[in-house]
Amino acid sequence: MAELIQKKLQGEVEKYQQLQKDLSKSMSGRQKLEAQLTENNIVKEELALLDGSNVVFKLLGPVLVKQELGEARATVGKRLDYITAEIFLRTIPDLEDVPDLFC
Amino acid sequence: MEAPTVETPSDPAPPSASASAPAPAPAPVPLRAPDVARLREEQEKVVTNCQEKIQHWKKVDNDYNALRERLSTLPDKLSYNIMVPFGPFAFMPGKLVHTNEVTVLLGDNWFAKCSAKQAVGLVEHRKEHVRKTIEDLRKVMKNFESRVEFTEDLQKMSDAAGDIVDIREEIKCDFEFKAKHRIAHKPHSKPKTSDTFEADIANDMKSKDLLADKELWARLEELERQEELLGELDSKPDTVIANGEDTTSSEEEKEDHNTNVNVMHQVTDSHTPASCHTDVASSEPFSGRLNSQLNCSVNGSSSYHSDDDDDDDDDNGDDDDVDDDDDGDNGHEILGVGDNSIPTIYFSHTVEPKRVRINTGKNTTLKFSEKKEEAKRKRKNSTGSGHSAQELPTIRTPADIYRAFVDVVNGEYVPRKSILKSRSRENSVCSDTSESSAAEFDERRGILRSISCEEATCSDTSESILEEEPQENHQKKLLPLSGTLEAFSGTVIEKEFVSPSLTPHPAIAHPALPTIPERKEVLLEASEETGKRVSKFKASRLQQKN
Numbered sequence: 001m002a003e004l005i006q007k008k009l010q011g012e013v014e015k016y017q018q019l020q021k022d023l024s025k026s027m028s029g030r031q032k033l034e035a036q037l038t039e040n041n042i043v044k045e046e047l048a049l050l051d052g053s054n055v056v057f058k059l060l061g062p063v064l065v066k067q068e069l070g071e072a073r074a075t076v077g078k079r080l081d082y083i084t085a086e087i088f089l090r091t092i093p094d095l096e097d098v099p100d101l102f103c
Numbered sequence: 104m105e106a107p108t109v110e111t112p113s114d115p116a117p118p119s120a121s122a123s124a125p126a127p128a129p130a131p132v133p134l135r136a137p138d139v140a141r142l143r144e145e146q147e148k149v150v151t152n153c154q155e156k157i158q159h160w161k162k163v164d165n166d167y168n169a170l171r172e173r174l175s176t177l178p179d180k181l182s183y184n185i186m187v188p189f190g191p192f193a194f195m196p197g198k199l200v201h202t203n204e205v206t207v208l209l210g211d212n213w214f215a216k217c218s219a220k221q222a223v224g225l226v227e228h229r230k231e232h233v234r235k236t237i238e239d240l241r242k243v244m245k246n247f248e249s250r251v252e253f254t255e256d257l258q259k260m261s262d263a264a265g266d267i268v269d270i271r272e273e274i275k276c277d278f279e280f281k282a283k284h285r286i287a288h289k290p291h292s293k294p295k296t297s298d299t300f301e302a303d304i305a306n307d308m309k310s311k312d313l314l315a316d317k318e319l320w321a322r323l324e325e326l327e328r329q330e331e332l333l334g335e336l337d338s339k340p341d342t343v344i345a346n347g348e349d350t351t352s353s354e355e356e357k358e359d360h361n362t363n364v365n366v367m368h369q370v371t372d373s374h375t376p377a378s379c380h381t382d383v384a385s386s387e388p389f390s391g392r393l394n395s396q397l398n399c400s401v402n403g404s405s406s407y408h409s410d411d412d413d414d415d416d417d418d419n420g421d422d423d424d425v426d427d428d429d430d431g432d433n434g435h436e437i438l439g440v441g442d443n444s445i446p447t448i449y450f451s452h453t454v455e456p457k458r459v460r461i462n463t464g465k466n467t468t469l470k471f472s473e474k475k476e477e478a479k480r481k482r483k484n485s486t487g488s489g490h491s492a493q494e495l496p497t498i499r500t501p502a503d504i505y506r507a508f509v510d511v512v513n514g515e516y517v518p519r520k521s522i523l524k525s526r527s528r529e530n531s532v533c534s535d536t537s538e539s540s541a542a543e544f545d546e547r548r549g550i551l552r553s554i555s556c557e558e559a560t561c562s563d564t565s566e567s568i569l570e571e572e573p574q575e576n577h578q579k580k581l582l583p584l585s586g587t588l589e590a591f592s593g594t595v596i597e598k599e600f601v602s603p604s605l606t607p608h609p610a611i612a613h614p615a616l617p618t619i620p621e622r623k624e625v626l627l628e629a630s631e632e633t634g635k636r637v638s639k640f641k642a643s644r645l646q647q648k649n
Contacts, residue, residue: 036211039210039211040211042209042210042228042229042232043209043210043211043213045228046207046209046210046215046225046228046229047209047213047215049221049224049225049228050215050217050221054215054216054217054221055215055216056213056214056215056216057206057213057214057215057216058212058213058214059213059214060212067213072213076211076213079211
């Protein structure tokens with residue numbers, strides 16, 4: 001009887017730990033995404049401050065590749081949307097799972 | 104089956120989670136010292152974390168400032184002779200050319216070639232962002248600092264004696280209460296000893312700051328209580344309203360105030376002076392909704408307003424109510440910890456709120472607003488001062504009281520059906536709805552004040568609870584002008600007091616306006632330099648004899 005209970009307890013503990021790990025993983029992922037989001041927001045605002053006379057480059061590996069201002073703005077905007085979508089997708093199911101599994 | 108207690112190290116979640124854990128939960132979880140200690144640690148961790156981050160961001164800000172300086176001076180020359188770093192250890196003489204062209208990293212692997220001035224603009228933009236971040240961090244830090252403080256208190260409490268906490272309240276004599284509600288006093292009932300608090304300093308930790316904090320807590324509690332109680336008092340007569348007047352003792356009432364037990368209301372409550380005599384003598388301020396520094400030991404019975412104003416047994420405090428309030432108010436010091444135990448919480452009352460919600464008895468709940476009261480009073484005084492000056496009948500019997508409550512209808516005097524109920528909102532103390540009511544009420548109060556004479560009503564005006572509004576001066580002046588010593592009008596508060604000459608009137612305050620005279624009585628008694636505590640009724644009787 002006591003053993004049964006102990007086994008159950010063990011199982012529960014493991015489940016809980018697993019959940020905790022998952023939670024922390026998604027937390028860190030979320031933090032990364034948040035950081036990228038803020039950074040891209042700043043880039044977007046600063047690109048808005050520039051005008052056509054500035055040359056814009058993108059760093060691809062060791063190479064600075066020339067880009068057009070309009071193109072750069074569009075790219076950054078798209079990236080922003082992508083990041084927001086990622087956050088949305090990744091965060092919501094995780095948050096919902098944890099409390100459910102806990103009961 | 105027990106749930107396993109696994110502790111997770113993740114940072115942001117536990118502080119808040121653990122912070123909420125020891126909070127007063129519906130299921131009483133005993134406060135364990137190690138838990139509290141751990142909570143405190145976590146909170147301190149957050150605080151230090153915030154501090155570090157703030158340091159970091161401040162450095163960043165300084166760097167940006169330096170950068171801006173550099174950018175502004177850079178285009179001064181076409182080229183600079185510099186030592187160019189070659190790897191980590193070597194330098195080479197070289198020239199810095201194209202001094203106006205700056206390639207700026209915008210973030211996320213994006214670069215832009217800008218002029219120096221454009222670069223400065225970008226730097227400014229970034230600094231703005233940094234500033235915002237620092238602000239947010241500061242806010243978080245402040246928040247957690249206060250939490251840490253609270254947890255410290257909690258810890259002390261739990262350290263001292265496990266689950267029980269002693270709540271002690273320093274009570275000095277001669278303090279003033281603004282009673283919001285009266286407690287029906289049972290005749291000749293003794294105040295409960297539990298109502299009396301000892302001034303005691305158990306822990307060396309109890310510093311003045313702590314007291315100040317506690318005062319704030321006490322005040323918050325009292326305010327909350329008032330709100331609750333007001334909500335509960337749905338079927339109160341106007342006597343409560345009158346009582347509520349007293350509670351208008353301003354929020355600014357300071358601890359220095361001469362707080363006197365509001366014995367007056369007992370007088371007003373009781374129909375016979377004699378009955379309320381004994382307890383009035385003790386005239387203790389009641390705790391609970393009173394927000395003045397408790398100077399005397401709390402004798403809840405004496406001057407506690409209750410819902411039972413209608414009762415004739417108003418003489419003695421209803422200890423139950425007082426206890427509840429006391430416990431509630433006093434126990435507010437620490438959350439969720441019972442009274443009567445070893446760790447000591449130092450509690451002191453603070454100023455009452457200005458606003459009082461009182462039921463006028465006609466399914467209306469008016470908010471008592473002191474400002475409106477003042478406005479009313481001013482208006483009343485400006486318009487009907489002559490009138491009020493005339494009507495100062497002497498009251499020797501209860502019937503006189505009723506005579507005082509006479510409505511003037513069409514030039515004729517029509518006795519009011521019930522002196523307990525306001526005829527309309529006009530005469531209510533609460534000034535919620537109509538401006539005219541305020542004016543009328545002031546007038547009526549002026550009359551009643553003169554009527555309700557306590558032994559020391561004369562100096563009541565001076566005794567009134569201190570309010571910082573300048574309107575009070577009006578009130579002060581008007582009252583003495585009336586020629587008779589008037590009962591205190593609840594909203595006027597002064598610290599200095601006029602010479603406490605006794606009024607010739609018998610000391611029977613009108614029950615409809617309990618609070619006003621009562622408080623004055625209390626104030627007067629406290630203010631009396633003799634320091635002798637004489638109950639209102641006794642004093643009035645003495646006067647009568649004289």
